[in-house]
Amino acid sequence: MELNIPEIYGCYVFNDKIMRNKLPKDVYKALRKTIQNDTHLQLDIANSVAVAMKEWAIENGATHYTHWFQPMTNVTAEKHDSFIEPTGDGQVIMDFSGKALVKGEPDASSFPSGGLRATFEARGYTAWDPTSPAFIKDKTLYIPTAFCSYSGEALDKKTPLLRSMETLNRAAVKMLHLLGHEDVKHISITIGAEQEYFLVDKDVYQNRKDLKFTGRTLFGAPAPKGQELEDHYFGTLKPRIAAFMHELDLELWKLGIPVKTKHNEGAPAQHELAPVFETANVAVDHNQLTMEIMKKLADKHNMVCLLHEKPFAGINGSGKHDNWSLTTDTGVNLFNPGKNPAENTTFLVFLAAVLKSVDDYADLLRISVASAGNDHRLGGHEAPPAIVSVYLGDDLYKLLRSIQKDREIDQQDKVEMDIAKVLPHFLQDTSDRNRTSPFAFTGNKFEFRMLGSSASVADPNVYLNTAMAETLNIFRERLENVPAEELDAEIRKLIQDTMANHRRVIFNGNGYTQEWVEEAEKRGLFNLVSTPEALEQLTSEKNKKLLLDHKIFTEQELYSRYEILLDNYMKTVSLEANTMVEMIQKDLLPAIVSYTEQLARTASLKKSVIEDVSLVSEVALIKKLSQAQTDLYNGIEKLKTDNAAAKKIEDHLEAAKFYQSVVLKDMADIRVFADDAEAVMPESMLPYPTYGQLLFSI
Ligand code: ADP
Numbered sequence: 001m002e003l004n005i006p007e008i009y010g011c012y013v014f015n016d017k018i019m020r021n022k023l024p025k026d027v028y029k030a031l032r033k034t035i036q037n038d039t040h041l042q043l044d045i046a047n048s049v050a051v052a053m054k055e056w057a058i059e060n061g062a063t064h065y066t067h068w069f070q071p072m073t074n075v076t077a078e079k080h081d082s083f084i085e086p087t088g089d090g091q092v093i094m095d096f097s098g099k100a101l102v103k104g105e106p107d108a109s110s111f112p113s114g115g116l117r118a119t120f121e122a123r124g125y126t127a128w129d130p131t132s133p134a135f136i137k138d139k140t141l142y143i144p145t146a147f148c149s150y151s152g153e154a155l156d157k158k159t160p161l162l163r164s165m166e167t168l169n170r171a172a173v174k175m176l177h178l179l180g181h182e183d184v185k186h187i188s189i190t191i192g193a194e195q196e197y198f199l200v201d202k203d204v205y206q207n208r209k210d211l212k213f214t215g216r217t218l219f220g221a222p223a224p225k226g227q228e229l230e231d232h233y234f235g236t237l238k239p240r241i242a243a244f245m246h247e248l249d250l251e252l253w254k255l256g257i258p259v260k261t262k263h264n265e266g267a268p269a270q271h272e273l274a275p276v277f278e279t280a281n282v283a284v285d286h287n288q289l290t291m292e293i294m295k296k297l298a299d300k301h302n303m304v305c306l307l308h309e310k311p312f313a314g315i316n317g318s319g320k321h322d323n324w325s326l327t328t329d330t331g332v333n334l335f336n337p338g339k340n341p342a343e344n345t346t347f348l349v350f351l352a353a354v355l356k357s358v359d360d361y362a363d364l365l366r367i368s369v370a371s372a373g374n375d376h377r378l379g380g381h382e383a384p385p386a387i388v389s390v391y392l393g394d395d396l397y398k399l400l401r402s403i404q405k406d407r408e409i410d411q412q413d414k415v416e417m418d419i420a421k422v423l424p425h426f427l428q429d430t431s432d433r434n435r436t437s438p439f440a441f442t443g444n445k446f447e448f449r450m451l452g453s454s455a456s457v458a459d460p461n462v463y464l465n466t467a468m469a470e471t472l473n474i475f476r477e478r479l480e481n482v483p484a485e486e487l488d489a490e491i492r493k494l495i496q497d498t499m500a501n502h503r504r505v506i507f508n509g510n511g512y513t514q515e516w517v518e519e520a521e522k523r524g525l526f527n528l529v530s531t532p533e534a535l536e537q538l539t540s541e542k543n544k545k546l547l548l549d550h551k552i553f554t555e556q557e558l559y560s561r562y563e564i565l566l567d568n569y570m571k572t573v574s575l576e577a578n579t580m581v582e583m584i585q586k587d588l589l590p591a592i593v594s595y596t597e598q599l600a601r602t603a604s605l606k607k608s609v610i611e612d613v614s615l616v617s618e619v620a621l622i623k624k625l626s627q628a629q630t631d632l633y634n635g636i637e638k639l640k641t642d643n644a645a646a647k648k649i650e651d652h653l654e655a656a657k658f659y660q661s662v663v664l665k666d667m668a669d670i671r672v673f674a675d676d677a678e679a680v681m682p683e684s685m686l687p688y689p690t691y692g693q694l695l696f697s698i
């Protein structure tokens, strides 16, 4: 059966084509203007758009609408209202007003607010983001919105993202004008979010309390087979997986999400999906939808989609690559080096700006990916280290070095520079391919790879955009009053200075080695290995200044985020600790006792039959299991005490650090005892499925 993909694509989206068809011409124009220039929408226009949206939604089977938003939880929120409006005579009409389209008033009191709620009203409001298209899902019209407290404080991930996009747009356009591109009116920030995930069989999953409650396995002896054969990456898709992926593509296409690539990833049961890039806020919305639909469809296929950053110990975790670039409304990708990067001033200025931004705000980028889950992944053997560095590839690095040295010294480097000039298309061959870099130049974009698989793509882009805006403004101030004939020379000096001051952030080598950790320390780079350590930097004077100056956050908003992130961290670890206690007490210890009893009974029966029978294995196993029982018992007693102690610590940062250094450590110790015991127990007596069953049953 032929599938008409172009026809299916976006069939549930209130897209530009539908708007043009459905809206009166002047209304359409006004709406386009709002979308393109972020101008305010008049109520009469909103009313007219609402009517068209409602008609289209009803034609497509919708009965309800919802303001869809992204609170500080990494998942989306929605409250459905039907279109019905009683007419007073026992009948109803289907109604949807401009006011209902533009603004919603959900109760904000049940979403994380990090203290904002204490000082402000419990009410919140959602405001339509007309730059991200509305769509239909589950017979409901979804309206993408931003979510604020009643007095305007951002309570979501989208508001700061939109603010950061605006500030970067302004700074970049001004810089482009200064560089002679006066025709540019707007730049768009583009993001392509590659998504990794695991699929496990639902029946197997159901018997793992840890996966159900915490999203990751808290125990599990390694399976005989792991990923050592490297036979999964790009391997043939198993039929169940292929069926799931096919349906996923279709569902996402219907929602206008341009998914393009799918393949098996490195670890067993791990897969990846990548869309074609889109404007930042739309890409963020689409990634949220993608994650949600992945979970829903996996369930339909009797599987469970795990989005945790590190569901299994000892094998790769899952990340999300944030491919990021800037494109002008005249169609130029600012990170496209072109055939002759040495002469591409605009490219070099923006490239230098990235170096400075990432170096100055490396801690913010690290913070943007900080979570209890991602801590298990960052620094693991397959994931980027917690140190933020930039990979440029040898050729681009050489080019920048030659520009830098040209000022300091001599002719010889000039030659190097000339070589760089004549190298044909050199970047395509040598850029990227260093998979260990957390922030890699990949030909015409940067790829930030520290983000965990379950996180919203919004956060890193908030900081990246804002840091870029700041740097571009600083650059502009320096260049602004330079006479035209001296501009080129001053730009060259600017790049030289940037290299002199920020070269330390460039690292082209293997980021997974201990040598790099030591080298980075010498260079004075941050190495924020855990979430509490990273979060401590969020409110540093430098970061506060950046975020407040660019109006990304008010001081209150910033502190509220800090509180929410710390709180999230503590709750996650505490929940894991509780789950571990439950599984040990209720499941593993009883299983160990039963097996010990069976062994002891076998031993005495054997002895009653044969006086001098060898009981070596029974004795050894009983000893081992008795020891494990004691260790596990003591371990969870300590864990319970420490988890309770953590809750009593009043200072949140101190408490989070206690969770990190004490509670997680307890859990790691317990895990060793549990996994050792598991390894000698018969599968039939284990209270939970093994790694082998989890990873290889599809
Ligand atoms: P890989 O990184 O595996 O080599 P690609 O380079 O094809 O693969 O693209 C990876 C991701 O980067 C895709 O989601 C793609 O859409 C995205 N991407 C490509 N160009 C840009 C761009 N200019 N801005 C943002 N993302 C981009």
Ligand code: MG
Pocket (backbone or CB within 6 Å): 194, 321, 447
């Ligand atoms: Mg990639």
